[in-house]
Amino acid sequence: MLPDTEPLAFNLPASGASRMSAMRTLTALFGAPLLWVVQMSLSEALAAYACYPHQAPLAAPVWSSLVLMLAGISLICLIGALLSGFTAWSLWRQAEQERKFPGTDKNRLADAQGRRRFLARLGMMSSLLFIIATLFTGCAIIFVSPCSSWF
Amino acid sequence: MNPIAKNSSDAPLMRVPEFGRAPLGSAAEKRLASLWETLPGWRGWLATVDHKEIGLRYIITAFVFLLIGGVEALVMRVQLARPDQALLTPEQYNQLFTMHGVTMIFLYSLPILSGFSNYLWPLLLGSRDMAFPRLNALSYWLFLFAGIFLYVSFPVGQAPNAGWFNYVPLSSLEFDTGPNIDVYALGMVLLGISTTVGSINFVVTLFRMRAPGMSINRVPIMVWGTLTASVGNLLAVPSVSLAFFLLWLDRQTGTHFFDVSNGGKPLLWQHLFWMFGHPWVYVVVLPAMGIVSDALPTFCRRPLVGYAAVALSTMATMLLGFEVWIHHMFATGLPTLALSFFGAASMVISIPSAVAVFAWIATIWLGRPVFTTPFLFFAGFVMLFVIGGVSGVMTAAVPLDFQLTDTYFVVAHLHYVLLGINVFPVVGGIYYWFPKFFGRMMDERLGKWSFWVMFTGFNIGFFPMHIAGLMGMPRRIYTYSGDMGWNTINMVTSIGAFLFAAGILIFMVNALISLKRGALAGNNPWDAATLEWSVSSPPPAYNFAVIPLIASRHPLWENRADEGAARSSLDEGYLLLQGRETLATTPLDARPDLILKMPDDSYAPFFLGLFSALMFAGLLLQWWDFAGLMAIAGGIALTAWMWPGRKQEQSASAMHSARDAEHG
Numbered sequence: 001m002l003p004d005t006e007p008l009a010f011n012l013p014a015s016g017a018s019r020m021s022a023m024r025t026l027t028a029l030f031g032a033p034l035l036w037v038v039q040m041s042l043s044e045a046l047a048a049y050a051c052y053p054h055q056a057p058l059a060a061p062v063w064s065s066l067v068l069m070l071a072g073i074s075l076i077c078l079i080g081a082l083l084s085g086f087t088a089w090s091l092w093r094q095a096e097q098e099r100k101f102p103g104t105d106k107n108r109l110a111d112a113q114g115r116r117r118f119l120a121r122l123g124m125m126s127s128l129l130f131i132i133a134t135l136f137t138g139c140a141i142i143f144v145s146p147c148s149s150w151f
Numbered sequence: 152m153n154p155i156a157k158n159s160s161d162a163p164l165m166r167v168p169e170f171g172r173a174p175l176g177s178a179a180e181k182r183l184a185s186l187w188e189t190l191p192g193w194r195g196w197l198a199t200v201d202h203k204e205i206g207l208r209y210i211i212t213a214f215v216f217l218l219i220g221g222v223e224a225l226v227m228r229v230q231l232a233r234p235d236q237a238l239l240t241p242e243q244y245n246q247l248f249t250m251h252g253v254t255m256i257f258l259y260s261l262p263i264l265s266g267f268s269n270y271l272w273p274l275l276l277g278s279r280d281m282a283f284p285r286l287n288a289l290s291y292w293l294f295l296f297a298g299i300f301l302y303v304s305f306p307v308g309q310a311p312n313a314g315w316f317n318y319v320p321l322s323s324l325e326f327d328t329g330p331n332i333d334v335y336a337l338g339m340v341l342l343g344i345s346t347t348v349g350s351i352n353f354v355v356t357l358f359r360m361r362a363p364g365m366s367i368n369r370v371p372i373m374v375w376g377t378l379t380a381s382v383g384n385l386l387a388v389p390s391v392s393l394a395f396f397l398l399w400l401d402r403q404t405g406t407h408f409f410d411v412s413n414g415g416k417p418l419l420w421q422h423l424f425w426m427f428g429h430p431w432v433y434v435v436v437l438p439a440m441g442i443v444s445d446a447l448p449t450f451c452r453r454p455l456v457g458y459a460a461v462a463l464s465t466m467a468t469m470l471l472g473f474e475v476w477i478h479h480m481f482a483t484g485l486p487t488l489a490l491s492f493f494g495a496a497s498m499v500i501s502i503p504s505a506v507a508v509f510a511w512i513a514t515i516w517l518g519r520p521v522f523t524t525p526f527l528f529f530a531g532f533v534m535l536f537v538i539g540g541v542s543g544v545m546t547a548a549v550p551l552d553f554q555l556t557d558t559y560f561v562v563a564h565l566h567y568v569l570l571g572i573n574v575f576p577v578v579g580g581i582y583y584w585f586p587k588f589f590g591r592m593m594d595e596r597l598g599k600w601s602f603w604v605m606f607t608g609f610n611i612g613f614f615p616m617h618i619a620g621l622m623g624m625p626r627r628i629y630t631y632s633g634d635m636g637w638n639t640i641n642m643v644t645s646i647g648a649f650l651f652a653a654g655i656l657i658f659m660v661n662a663l664i665s666l667k668r669g670a671l672a673g674n675n676p677w678d679a680a681t682l683e684w685s686v687s688s689p690p691p692a693y694n695f696a697v698i699p700l701i702a703s704r705h706p707l708w709e710n711r712a713d714e715g716a717a718r719s720s721l722d723e724g725y726l727l728l729q730g731r732e733t734l735a736t737t738p739l740d741a742r743p744d745l746i747l748k749m750p751d752d753s754y755a756p757f758f759l760g761l762f763s764a765l766m767f768a769g770l771l772l773q774w775w776d777f778a779g780l781m782a783i784a785g786g787i788a789l790t791a792w793m794w795p796g797r798k799q800e801q802s803a804s805a806m807h808s809a810r811d812a813e814h815g
Contacts, residue, residue, distance in 0.1 A: 118368030
């Protein structure tokens with residue numbers, strides 16, 4: 001049964017009601033993944049070049065501070081990922097507040113809130129997963145010496 | 152306020168769409184049918200842009216390729232069933248295993264999922280078509296022609312023969328002087344165009360073609376799977392197209408991209424190939440996982456557990472999949488730390504994969520499972536997914552991978568992944584959507600037989616390969632000596648492979664019988680929740696007589712699931728009868744935005760695909776003038792395609808102004 005309203009307004013998430021800025025949402029969703037990609041790409045390229053710069057593998061990296069460089073990259077990326085996670089968490093709290101205290105126009109806001117909660121939840125899960133991924137990748141620096149042999 | 156009056160400068164392009172009903176047999180419904188139906192006969196067959204027709208063509212063509220690849224596999228299993236067999240020469244075996252891989256990975260596994268998505272997306276999303284119907288048709292024709300192109304040299308014994316990942320220098324001119332590799336290289340570039348245009352279509356369709364109210368948190372999981380795969384394709388396919396193009400240049404024009412004796416880098420091939428290759432693995436499984444996530448709940452009589460978590464795990468798996476390609480190169484001599492980063496990343500993939508697995512298990516556990524044939528295939532898939540996933544995590548450990556590289560363990564792993572996570576969901580999906588495709592149910596008894604024979608045959612066939620690999624049997628050997636200790640295990644594997652093929656045969660017999668004699672299906676024979684089941688089976692040419700208004704994630708279960716108080720409007724909605732029209736909505740919230748004038752049927756996609764394929768044939772045969780001529784012919788086809796028609800003149804609606812009016 002359709003409500004007695006003008007069709008365009010029927011049951012559509014409200015426009016302009018969102019207090020979640022696009023930038024914060026994007027940070028929550030993609031901040032940690034992006035930083036993990038940065039960590040992987042830089043770490044891989046530096047580690048590979050440092051131990052195998054030209055035609056033959058080396059016993060030690062070309063830069064003596066390679067491990068420090070890699071650790072620094074991982075640390076910066078981890079901090080960034082944690083901040084991204086914090087952004088996601090704060091968005092989630094905000095969305096929960098909106099759900100508990102929806103204001104006067106409950107029906108009109110219900111769907112927009114659903115979408116915001118969904119994106120905030122995705123942001124939290126995305127941040128958590130890629131914080132773990134950043135930690136995992138960083139662990140490689142601790143457990144494996146740069147130019148050693150597996151055998 | 153009258154919404155039109157607010158923005159008078161756009162008046163010639165403004166129109167508020169009519170809102171109402173168009174029941175079957177009404178004048179409005181008849182007009183819609185006349186607008187959207189394809190002409191009968193061969194002209195309509197060549198010119199159609201109906202996404203349902205294109206989807207079915209994709210599914211049938213890809214299934215034919217599956218059968219071809221399957222027969223190749225069976226011939227190889229006869230050869231390997233016993234030691235010292237001489238059914239095949241080494242060169243024939245090389246071509247067979249290469250074409251088996253190329254066929255299954257490129258011509259079956261993604262195209263069949265594209266078929267599902269093409270058929271189902273507009274129906275799932277509440278639209279009348281995909282965003283770019285002609286691009287859709289072009290994507291299919293290019294796929295078909297690329298498939299034929301890749302097989303064109305097979306009958307004369309000159310098929311690709313360096314394995315599906317085609318490593319240099321084996322595939323360089325120095326070691327492979329025939330046309331074999333050129334066919335593969337050019338065929339892959341051609342197929343890459345098909346994949347790319349198809350992917351663009353899916354991405355735009357998701358963000359612009361959803362029914363009003365289907366905000367981003369209400370999209371079916373299958374759509375998330377195909378969207379993720381499509382974005383992945385757009386980033387991954389350029390890498391492999393470039394690799395094959397460079398290889399073709401090396402072979403035909405004397406460049407040295409991969410030629411080590413002239414400063415080229417063989418490892419560059421591996422990087423470019425696997426930058427594409429590993430994401431591709433997820434491209435061919437994520438939409439299939441989406442099929443399960445959408446269809447399994449129907450048979451559990453409850454919504455999927457953890458919708459957001461499964462959606463996120465789908466996207467995260469794809470992203471992680473872009474940074475793990477070096478785990479295919481652990482044995483190439485790269486520095487240890489560089490390998491370890493990729494080993495760690497490869498293990499992280501188990502997290503989102505496990506999230507999805509637990510969501511499916513929880514859905515079964517918390518639901519009331521109905522043990523129909525599709526359910527058996529989906530439940531079987533979950534088990535095979537776990538086995539394939541665990542063997543994948545094992546090979547993510549660099550030291551173990553050193554031992555397992557190029558053994559049958561890897562063959563077992565990849566078959567558990569590709570058959571388990573693609574073929575089982577696909578066959579289950581066909582059982583599930585067959586009533587929607589053809590209006591008839593498939594036979595349940597034959598269906599259960601097909602599942603148990605396939606499932607048993609699959610595990611008898613492929614599980615022992617793990618053991619063969621651990622016993623040291625290398626992959627891609629055309630025969631082996633009787634005293635290697637691999638005799639029994641290979642015989643068992645071959646028996647399992649034939650049993651699996653028998654299961655596929657039962658499935659095909661079932662499909663053919665059911666097409667003629669299956670019980671008639673109503674609109675919603677499974678009592679499912681998603682929009683495609685709200686229309687007739689098979690659906691009318693226009694899909695939805697009115698563009699529906701969506702209020703929840705499960706529009707057909709709103710009265711029983713915990714979906715809130717709002718109700719979707721499926722019988723009353725936007726009529727859009729002035730030509731082939733559908734509604735464009737905003738990307739996140741799916742607010743009405745534009746009326747889209749959709750193109751009519753056209754021969755242009757067929758001819759553009761044909762001329763493109765002929766141009767590549769000219770390049771293969773080094774008929775440069777012919778290739779140039781075909782390029783010009785393709786340009787003419789493209790011009791005809793793009794030629795503006797009066798029917799497309801009105802392209803904007805009053806939706807913008809209506810929304811502005813609504814929100815002040």
